[in-house]
Structures are given as C-alpha cells and as structure tokens.
Amino acid sequence: MTEQLIQLRNEIDAIDDELLRLINKRAQLAQQIGHxxxxxxxxxxxxxxxxxxxxxxxxxxxxxxHITHLFTEIISLCRALEEPLAVAYLGPQGTFSQEAVIKQFGHAVTAIPCSTIDAIFRKVESGAASYGVVPVENSTEGAVGRTMDLLLQTPLKVCGELQLPIHQCLMAQHTNLAAIHKIYSHSQSFAQCQMWLNENLTTAIRINAASNADAARQAASDSNAAAIAGRKAAEIFGLEICATNIEDNPNNATRFLVVGQQDVAPSGRDKTSLAMATHNQPGAVHKLLAPFAQYQVSMTRLESRPSRATLWEYVFFTDIEGHQEDKNVAKALQALRDNATFLKVFGSYPAA
Ligand SMILES: O=C(O)C(=O)C[C@]1(C(=O)O)C=C[C@@H](O)C=C1
Known part of the structure; x- marks a missing residue:
C-alpha cells in the first residue's frame, strides 16, 4: 500500500469514529424525544x-x-428505539408494496404482509398494525378502485404518500428464454409489459397470479416457467434475472398512501385528500369545485367513482395542494361543506 492510500484510509477511519459517535448521540436525542x-x-x-x-x-x-436513502434508515433506527412500529402491506414478501414500506419507513419496522387491501385496513383499524401502506394509483393502469372504496368507509386517516418507480423484470431458474413456456404474473404487471412480451415471448402462455411475488414463487418450482416481478422477488426466491425494465412505459410508477390513526401536522409542503359528491344536475360539479378556484387551491388529482349507493351517482376523489389547517384550504373546505351532498376529508400529509 502506498503512503498516500494509508493516509486516506486513516482519515476515513477517523471520520467513521466521528460518525459513529454522532449517530449514537442522535439516537439518544430521539429516545429523549420519545419519552x-x-x-x-x-x-x-x-x-x-x-x-x-x-x-x-x-x-x-x-x-x-442518496442522502434521503441514508437518512431514511438513520431515522428508521432512531424511531425504532422510541417505539417499534408494525406496518401492514400487500404481501407476500417481495412485492412492490414491500419496497414501498421500506422506502417510506426504512428497514427498522416490522412489515406485516396481508393478502388483500381490505386486510391492510382491518389490521390498522384493529390496532394490530400502526400503519398501512396501500397502492392508490399506477401511472399506466390508473386508479386502484378497492383502495378508494375503502377510504370512503374507514375511520383511518391518510398520513403520507410516496411514489415508487415500478421496474419489472423477467425472472426464471435460468436465462434460456427458449425453454420458457409459461409466464406467471399479476394481471396489472402483464398489462404493463404487453409490448415486450409480444416481441420476446410470443408463444409462452400467460398465467395470472395473486401477486408478483406469488408468481416468482411458482416460477421457482418450474424450470419451464418464468415470472414478471420486481428485482426483490428474484432475490427472495433465488431466481435469475433474464431481462430488466421490460415495462412498456419507462416512467411507470405507483403511488401509495400511508394510512393510520393520526392527524398529521402541517409540514409546509402538504397535500390533502378528500372525496365529495353533489346532486346530479347541470352545472352541479362546476359549482362544487368553484371554492378551490375562489380560494386559490390547486387540485393535483380529480377522479370519479360510482357512489355504490345510488345508480349513476358519482363520488369525486380529489387531492389538493396544502394542509387542511392552511387558511385558504380551510375556507375552501368550509365552502365545499356548505355545497356538497357528501364530503369526507381523508387527511393532510407531506407531499412526496
Ligand atoms: O422529532 C421527533 O419527533 C422524533 O421522534 C425524532 C425523529 C428523528 O429520528 O429525527 C424520529 C421519528 C419521528 O418520526 C420524527 C423524527
């Protein structure tokens, strides 16, 4: 080793000692806050x-x-010293939903896999999990209807949001595509990878699985099968990656919501999610949305879903910029309350 290399490594050792001391000091302060x-x-x-x-x-x-990634894990560990958190997600292990949990909460949480979105809500409502992470929309496939329907019914609040880039991989026991006769995946993932499949695996039959992770599990026990799933699933089930980024749209992303029991205080850069309904009359929707324009509140999403109570009546799901405690948002919501036949504010939370 050269003199210079030894010198540089000595400097890194000294910095690591300092980082170690500071990270533990940070953890102690978090513990004090926790108390x-x-x-x-x-x-x-x-x-x-x-x-x-x-x-x-x-x-x-x-x-x-990288900084966000690093500090997500530091905060995750500090938070766990205050109190261990359990977070429910759409399992099994190896799904994009599990990646979403790690992206939002870091690794120092107990992630609880659930088999349905309904089960995630139930786990959090019963207190068996502190938070739930649920998919709400995909940039290619659109809204996740079940999540939206459950938001209408649940007493839980939306506490956060995150976006996860969705990169699909083809994985199998080997990388010989000619030997692949079956492909397992979730229907949404098949829909997201249609062009690639039509060009590269024309004859293989496509079999729907309950989740991408379940698809990987099935491919792990059949040498003629492959699965479409995220990279994590290949790690978990010991599969080889045959092709990466096979999604038709390279900007494919899924937005997730964090649901929990608490109202989140303003961060200074927030969003508020709500649902509303009005009479089925000419101009009614225009009138319903007018308070947002009047109080300068930007809408980032507007989506309609059948109300399920009355035929051909719709509920409008909206995300707006700002926190419900912000003056302009509070005024717009009050005006909305006066006009709407139904209004439910799901929560305000930091914008991703
Ligand atoms: O500031 C707090 O309330 C803390 O508990 C500390 C801390 C952190 O590690 O910075 C940990 C958990 C909270 O979610 C926010 C921040």
Missing part, C-alpha cells in the same frame, strides 16, 4: 422537513436521493 411524546412516535411532517433541509444543504458528491 416526552404522549401520542404517535412517527411524525411524517417532521421527517419530511428533515429531508427537505438536508437536500437544501447537500453539496455532494452524494446525490439528494
């Missing part, structure tokens, strides 16, 4: 402010996404 908290340990608004501040201060060479 002073009377309610929820997880504070999405504070975590969002920490990430925003660090990104602002970051001078590189590490990219902002």
């Amino acid at each position: 002073r908290k009377s309610s929820a340990v997880y504070r999405p608004e504070r975590e969002s402010q920490i990430f925003a501040r660090l990104q602002q201060a970051n001078t590189g060479p590490l990219k902002n996404e």
